[in-house]
Amino acid sequence: MVVPLELKPAPQGSGDPSSAAAARELAERVARPTAAERDRDHRWDPALFAELAGARPGPGLAGPLVPRALGGGGLSATQTCALLEGLGEGARDPGLALAVGVHAVLATVPLRAFGSPRQRERYLPLMASGDWIGAVSLRQTQGAALAPTVTARPGTPGLGGWVLTGELDLVAGGPVAHHFLVVATHDGGGRTAFVLDRSTPGLLIAESAPAAMRTCAWGRLVLDGCHVPDDAVLGSVGGAGTEVEPLLASLDWVFSSAPWLGVMRALVRDAVDGVGERRVFGRPLVHAQSARFTLADLATRCELASGLLYRAAGQFDSGGRPTRQDAATARLFVAAAARTVAEGAARLSGPLALTSDHLIARAHRDALFFAETGGGTEVLRPVIAASLLGLG
Structure with a gap:
């Protein structure tokens, strides 16, 4: 049994701009100022999580897919992707965004889909409030x-x-x-x-x-x-092999990728700033055609990643979950794009962007880790190939 994640139609192909903007503004205000410091200290901030989880009015990030009757946001999958995208862009903190996504989606949705009435009533309200992680x-x-x-x-x-x-x-x-x-x-x-x-x-x-x-x-x-x-x-x-595990794989491939779309958009903005401010051999870098081509390529990768990701998310809202091919394709492309965008932003922004406090350096390091999770290319490419060949 697979329980649809949304009871009302949700737009496919793009996120909810208001959801993304609200999450981005909240994260930029409460998380971004301490992101570099928390990264240096390897520090989880419970007060920060509580503030993100309990934002009212606004995008409480702890239980967007939990039904409203159980204290959650009752959002669609595409709206939840938009929230996580906004969190990634505003916080500029891939580790925090991963932690929020794992709690808000990977830990809650299997309970919603396969939990007994007692399990749903016991866990989901306190998870949606952020009191239980x-x-x-x-x-x-x-x-x-x-x-x-x-x-x-x-x-x-x-x-x-x-x-x-x-x-x-x-x-x-x-x-x-x-x-x-x-x-x-x-x-x-x-x-x-x-x-x-x-x-x-x-x-x-x-x-x-x-x-x-x-x-x-x-x-x-x-x-x-x-x-x-x-x-x-x-x-x-x-029954986990046909129930929880396939759902968990799709959730991971789609929703763990969503914050990276926001991180990539932030990286492109940093690259634009870098091109506008740097001079190379006495000339403004903004005048270099190679720099402009690189910016165009980075922006294009963001839009392609967005299309693949929201297409997969929209399938959750259509009464089931994405095909394995669509979910794996989205994850494979986003993981590769995150590395490419981080590397391109580093080239355009110059040496100062490579310090450990800068998003570009942190995102490059974390993107390598992200690419190895979700099964990595060793799982994702065979899944796509098997689907094309009609083998799975």
């Missing part, structure tokens, strides 16, 4: 084949439930999360998704951060014989 390992967004193994076995007779054992790293939001979405493999085959509260006995949480996306709160989960009740199962037992 949900976390997901980026190792598990593309299925069990790419993830470190977490195993599930039935609990001891009389106790019921399940016992989970294993480890997961790259858990976005791990150190600050109230609960975690975990997919576990059964000895006899099949996989089941679980929602684990932080207080689960046997669950250990450690900080463990990659070199990039420094403003996201990263963690590692160690599941040492965690006993979870039957009502922690998300979806059906053994």
